[in-house]
Amino acid sequence: xxxxxxNLKALFYLAPAMVLLSVFTFYPLFNAFFLAFLRDYxxxxxxxKGFTLFGNFKNVITDPDFGIAMKNTSIITFISxxxxxxxxxxISVALNSVKKLQGAFQTIFFLPxxxxxxxxxxxxxxxxxxxxxxxxxxxxxFGINPINWVGLNASWSNAMFALLVYTxxxxxxxxxxxxxxxxxxxxxxxxxxxxxDATPRRRVLTKITIPLLSPMIFYITVTSFIGAFKxxxxxxxxxxxxxRPPGTLSKDSLITIVGLVYDALAHADATGKMSEAAAASIIxxxxxxxxxxxQMQISKRRVHF
Amino acid sequence: MDITLKxxxxxxxAKDKSETVAVNDFNITIPSGKLIGLLGPSGCGKxxxxxxxxxxxxxxxxxxxxxxxxxxDMAPEDRGIGLVFQNYALYPHMTVRQNIMFPLENIKVPKxxxxxxxxxxxxxxxxxxxxxxxxxQLSGGQQQRxxxxxxxxxxxxxxxxxxxxxxxxxxxxxxxxxxxxxxxxETGITTIFVTHDxxxxxxxxxxxxxxxxxxxxxxxEPQDVYDEPKNLFVAKFLGTxxxxxxxGEIKNKQVLIRGSKVTGKAAKNQEVVVxxxxxxxxxxxNGIMELEVYMVETIGRDTTLIxxxxxxxxxxxxxxxxxxxxxxxxxxxxxxxxxxxxxVFNRETGERL
Ligand SMILES: Nc1ncnc2c1ncn2[C@@H]1O[C@H](COP(=O)(O)OP(=O)(O)OP(=O)(O)O)[C@@H](O)[C@H]1O
Ligand SMILES: [Mg+2]
Numbered sequence: 001x002x003x004x005x006x007n008l009k010a011l012f013y014l015a016p017a018m019v020l021l022s023v024f025t026f027y028p029l030f031n032a033f034f035l036a037f038l039r040d041y042x043x044x045x046x047x048x049k050g051f052t053l054f055g056n057f058k059n060v061i062t063d064p065d066f067g068i069a070m071k072n073t074s075i076i077t078f079i080s081x082x083x084x085x086x087x088x089x090x091i092s093v094a095l096n097s098v099k100k101l102q103g104a105f106q107t108i109f110f111l112p113x114x115x116x117x118x119x120x121x122x123x124x125x126x127x128x129x130x131x132x133x134x135x136x137x138x139x140x141x142f143g144i145n146p147i148n149w150v151g152l153n154a155s156w157s158n159a160m161f162a163l164l165v166y167t168x169x170x171x172x173x174x175x176x177x178x179x180x181x182x183x184x185x186x187x188x189x190x191x192x193x194x195x196x197d198a199t200p201r202r203r204v205l206t207k208i209t210i211p212l213l214s215p216m217i218f219y220i221t222v223t224s225f226i227g228a229f230k231x232x233x234x235x236x237x238x239x240x241x242x243x244r245p246p247g248t249l250s251k252d253s254l255i256t257i258v259g260l261v262y263d264a265l266a267h268a269d270a271t272g273k274m275s276e277a278a279a280a281s282i283i284x285x286x287x288x289x290x291x292x293x294x295q296m297q298i299s300k301r302r303v304h305f
Numbered sequence: 306m307d308i309t310l311k312x313x314x315x316x317x318x319a320k321d322k323s324e325t326v327a328v329n330d331f332n333i334t335i336p337s338g339k340l341i342g343l344l345g346p347s348g349c350g351k352x353x354x355x356x357x358x359x360x361x362x363x364x365x366x367x368x369x370x371x372x373x374x375x376x377x378d379m380a381p382e383d384r385g386i387g388l389v390f391q392n393y394a395l396y397p398h399m400t401v402r403q404n405i406m407f408p409l410e411n412i413k414v415p416k417x418x419x420x421x422x423x424x425x426x427x428x429x430x431x432x433x434x435x436x437x438x439x440x441x442q443l444s445g446g447q448q449q450r451x452x453x454x455x456x457x458x459x460x461x462x463x464x465x466x467x468x469x470x471x472x473x474x475x476x477x478x479x480x481x482x483x484x485x486x487x488x489x490x491e492t493g494i495t496t497i498f499v500t501h502d503x504x505x506x507x508x509x510x511x512x513x514x515x516x517x518x519x520x521x522x523x524x525x526e527p528q529d530v531y532d533e534p535k536n537l538f539v540a541k542f543l544g545t546x547x548x549x550x551x552x553g554e555i556k557n558k559q560v561l562i563r564g565s566k567v568t569g570k571a572a573k574n575q576e577v578v579v580x581x582x583x584x585x586x587x588x589x590x591n592g593i594m595e596l597e598v599y600m601v602e603t604i605g606r607d608t609t610l611i612x613x614x615x616x617x618x619x620x621x622x623x624x625x626x627x628x629x630x631x632x633x634x635x636x637x638x639x640x641x642x643x644x645x646x647x648x649v650f651n652r653e654t655g656e657r658l
Contacts, residue, residue, distance in 0.1 A: 192388075195382060196359060196381045196388045197411055200411065304397065
């Protein structure tokens with residue numbers, strides 16, 4: 001009796017969230033799946049010529065931009081995530097061991113998190129400016145000629161490098177915050193025990209700190225991969241809506257899969273474009289899903305909960 | 306190797322600049338190869354003392370010697386100590402084997418030898434079959450033995466144990482404290498064992514050090530300290546049931562409780578506290594002290610008589626008598642008092658007279 005009442009109560013409390021989720025998450029998700037299998041869907045008329053199993057997916061994959069987007073997305077993901085996780089880990093360990101001004105340092109490292117990504121993107125575009133950017137100024141001190149990072153006709157690899165630096169830096173704040181709170185919850189006695197047993201500093205890091213922090217590292221890695229697969233705002237912030245340095249060809253674009261989706265959406269009034277956007281997002285969803293499942297399998301062996 | 310603490314003082318300073326003197330002018334020599342119990346109430350500075358010996362804390366004043374060597378400024382890793390923490394601090398992500406081998410790997414003992422030493426040590430403490438388990442899969446007593454094995458495997462000069470039995474249930478406690486005694490005997494390593502449980506300290510220690518409020522109170526073999534407490538604190542702290550404290554006075558070299566003489570004492574006339582051990586009463590129809598029994602507790606081996614406290618009715622005195630005496634509540638019983646079970650203390654200072 002009591003249990004039934006409690007269930008009812010629970011449902012009642014959940015209702016607002018369920019309604020919101022249904023309207024803004026489940027329905028669009030379902031709708032996207034539906035759209036992806038419609039043949040020649042006309043967005044303006046809301047009409048289609050029946051269904052097609054792979055038609056829209058084929059259109060997406062055969063688009064020359066898809067290969068470029070896959071390449072860019074993979075590079076952004078598999079370079080920026082590991083590097084930023086490692087840097088964040090090192091910074092957090094260092095921050096955790098300083099006693100004075102720890103609060104001040106934490107604030108500095110946390111600032112990017114509360115700053116708008118597009119604004120920071122513009123700031124970075126400025127740092128990488130060929131003529132009066134900070135980076136080239138510093139390189140100049142070492143006698144290195146100015147490099148055209150993101151300016152007119154900048155090469156793809158230079159632009160990608162700048163984007164990676166920005167992506168890595170932008171992701172640090174949140175990671176550092178999570179790692180710091182994880183570090184602070186590790187029992188100090190483990191470190192006392194390690195000291196008494198003459199444990200070298202490196203071993204303390206690799207054999208004690210990192211394993212004890214591994215649930216956090218795992219959480220951060222999974223969410224960062226998911227975030228990186230969805231990279232888009234960073235590129236808009238740095239290169240604007242063309243998604244590439246000015247004057248360059250579309251083969252040098254820094255477009256990502258999400259960029260592809262938005263691109264298709266921008267032409268939603270053309271026949272079948274809406275379905276292509278849906279198909280592209282389902283491809284992204286599948287990749288992310290598979291990747292997350294693989295990581296969860298790995299974590300069973302590597303993470304010490 | 307002896308351990309000597311010379312005039313050791315440790316002061317903790319809080320953020321608001323308030324100071325706690327955790328250990329105050331502590332002087333002690335711990336003889337080589339002995340098991341020493343460091344005993345005192347909670348917050349008296351036991352852990353602080355232990356951690357200063359370990360090197361995890363630095364004294365504000367005084368020196369620490371291992372043998373003739375001054376180790377006061379030596380880092381913990383160079384002191385050659387094994388430390389067992391109150392909650393063991395076993396690395397949760399490592400197996401028992403990895404935990405025990407960890408200190409050996411730190412000093413680059415070859416793998417083969419490290420494995421063998423870890424196994425030997427695990428066998429010594431009786432956990433040789435549990436090497437592949439994680440700490441979480443062990444009972445409290447087993448974890449404690451892993452912690453001891455980890456502390457001993459690198460053959461330290463000193464073994465320090467910080468309340469290692471406090472997490473165990475009563476039965477396991479009894480078993481493991483015998484175990485600690487056995488391991489200490491077998492290894493012959495100088496061991497300091499911190500506890501606030503007087504029974505635990507008395508039962509396994511070769512010598513006990515009693516401290517209170519950061520100050521050493523008395524040092525000696527458990528029986529000697531029990532038989533000859535230097536002050537009221539020591540008398541109160543040792544013994545279950547605790548010593549009976551009665552208000553009394555000294556008049557003409559006689560100690561009087563409620564006006565009747567219980568013993569003699571060559572001291573000037575004054576108000577005193579008289580302590581009588583529960584086992585110091587002897588039933589005698591011609592006894593010198595008559596008490597009304599309030600309650601009787603029988604446990605078979607002996608009988609505890611409960612007498613209302615003279616001053617405070619919420620408290621009571623306890624007298625242990627042989628079970629053959631059949632005494633009922635309400636009986637008035639006369640006692641003689643054994644002269645080596647009665648102690649007289651200065652009422653102000655608590656010093657034994
Ligand atoms: N890091 C610290 N900062 C400030 N005060 C401390 C610190 N560590 C201990 N103290 C204080 O020093 C005194 C002695 O502490 P200690 O931990 O040595 O007691 P203990 O005898 O081990 O007690 P317990 O039996 O409860 O473990 C206490 O009053 C405690 O509050
Ligand atoms: Mg303590």
